[in-house]
Amino acid sequence: MLEIAAELHQWCREGRDFAVATVVAVTGSAPRHPGAALAVDATGTAVGSVSGGCVEGAVYELCVRSLETGTPVTERFGYGDADALAVGLTCGGTIEVLVTPVIAATGRAAVAAAVAAATRRETVALVRVTGAGGPGADGAGGADGIEPDGDVPDGHVPDGDVPDGHVPDGRVPDGHVPEQPTAPFTGALLVRPEGTPEGTLGGGAALDLAAASEARALLDAGRTGTVRLGAEGSRCDRPLTLLVESTAPPPRMIVFGAVDFAAALTRVGRFLGYRVTVCDARPVFATGERFPDADEVVVAWPHRYLETTTTDARTVLCVLTHDAKFDVPLLERALRLPVAYVGAMGSRRTHRDRLRRLREAGLGEAELARLRSPIGLDLGARTPEETALSIAAEIVAARRGGSGVPLTGAHTPIHHERGPASPAHARR
Template identity: 60%
Template sequence: MLDIAQELSQWLEEGRAFAVATVVGVSGSAPRGLGAALAVDRDGNAVGSVSGGCVEGAVYDLCTQALEGDGRSVVERFGYSDEDAFAVGLTCGGIVDILVTPVTADAQVLTVLRSALGDAARNGSAALTRVIRGPAELLGKSLLVRPDGAYEGSHGDDHATLDGTVAAEARALLEVGRTDTVEISEDGSHCPGGLTLLVEVNMPPPCMIVFGAIDFAAALVRVGKFLGYHVTVCDARPVFATRARFPDADDIVVDWPHRYLSRTETDGRTVLCVLTHDAKFDVPLLHEALRMPVAYVGAMGSRRTHADRERRLREAGVGERELARLRSPIGLDLGARTPEETALSIAAEIIAARHGGTGIPLTGAQMPIHRAAGELAVLRAVLGAA
């Protein structure tokens, strides 16, 4: 639901009543993941999507029915129909569970959702928990949990222990920036039991830092923004690092790349793209970058440039394990020629690295299109051994 926070925050400000349908369970091949949402107001206006089209009409109807109901949340399952592939269902073969929650002026979840949507609309860090399986009186109950462990909301007067346990589980997922489901006991113990919760995490946008204010960088900035990154361009040459050349960048920094990176906060979602292919910039920068716990480090250059760069980095004391993290030459082999095509190849490699993709064509491949983390680890091991 937090993926449509901007629109829903506006609806709340306008006093609209609406129902929101959220993907709370996915099995097999399904087009949208946990937390994807569709909302419908009393006038029939809709925002968001839960399936990319497969079951949108049926979920839309569920939302309109929820607005006329008793205010309770409900969970419905949608899957593929072998008898009639054109019936309401997921023709891709997957199964999704949808939580439908009415949000009206007297809804118990209104205060928590207002805070959660407001935080998400401002790109704040917070986790929204909702009961998606359990006793009817708890279904849909919510907490908003912040990074320091403080929380808003309650599961009821008799569930103080449950509130604390849910907040702790949500905080753990918030620390790693992952939306997921959690199973706990109704009495508040951490053991799997009678309750399942969706913990929907919202984090500020991840950072992409592009080093080297060249024409390829301008195209990569545009792609990075499209993918939802906060994009910074850094170059030591003020004549190139200008707003006129990079109107789409969030920040433009004129400084030596390694010096800027050393004082910049990064995290496990940060991607670093080194496009300067100039040893005096690249070597000290990569010496710093390859020792940081970031998601991706890529460097542009020919194979000859890469070999020379690796030699210089070894001489500078960079170890083999650190060098193995370097994606160079940067990008996937798409046959790219133009700056835009090259930016696309870099973005494709970043996405593959983030989600554990192989980068091979799906046509003719036998592996599932949507895979869990454990399946990805096995697949990478098999392909690595092949």
């Protein structure tokens, strides 16, 4: 839900009633991750996506029906090859979708506050009950009951599904499981890193307190996923599955060197959802007019700026200065920071000379191994725009665990599990 926060915030401000379908669990290869959402208002207007197109029509109808009845439902969509026209995921995976009506007359304060906070890029988590039991309720799954990003262990098919196309227990062969009512906990809980949670799940104070504690653990990691708890807040009583959606300020991309390649890279970085900073010691080049897509342009020596600015495990650093007097002191510090990516532009000859200088500065081989240089993937890039695409492709591959090789003829996964460096709330 929070990935379409800007649109839903506007709907809440306008007083619209709507229903929102949210992916709560993913098995196998699927196009969207937990937290992906499609919302439909009372006029039939839709925003968002849960599958990239495979089951959007069916989910749209579920939203319309949920809005009419005021009742939340869950439904699972998988792959069915018995009928080429059936509703299902053509990629072969399975997604479970929670559909929740958000109606002004019955109270929606926690949801409205969550989407407003996400629109302001604040760090918050929204907790909802997806149903009794749910993914992993049989005891399989991650440590302490946390399912990573809603996935189930490899080879496990939840709730009796089997991978050979057989549809047990009366389920229809069109790739989806008939809708089921959710648990009677229809509220929502807004959790911030600190302070008292807002709203309620509807199961009492003990459940809200336990859910808030679990939500803060996922919020600290910037993750969206499911958690199993008992209806009374412990892990020992009747199990519930909670969806915890986390959102945080966008990750940073810091581009060092106010060159033409940097201008193209800031545009790509912004498109990918990063907060982009351009830094250069030369004021004649480091100007807002030259970099209109940057969130900020800083005139400072790169290594000094890096020493004073805030970075985290999602930050990517792109060194395009191509000048040893800037590169070496900057990389000496950058390669010792716990950031997601450090890349530096230059020829292979420049790279060898740079490594020699960095070794002389005291960096070890493990630190040097983190440096991506020459920066980018081999796309045959020539123009600044093509070079920026090459760099961005390497950043995505590093963040997602991709190989960077063509998918044609390869046997690598198409959809990798979402990594910790993923932007949690891309700019719209």
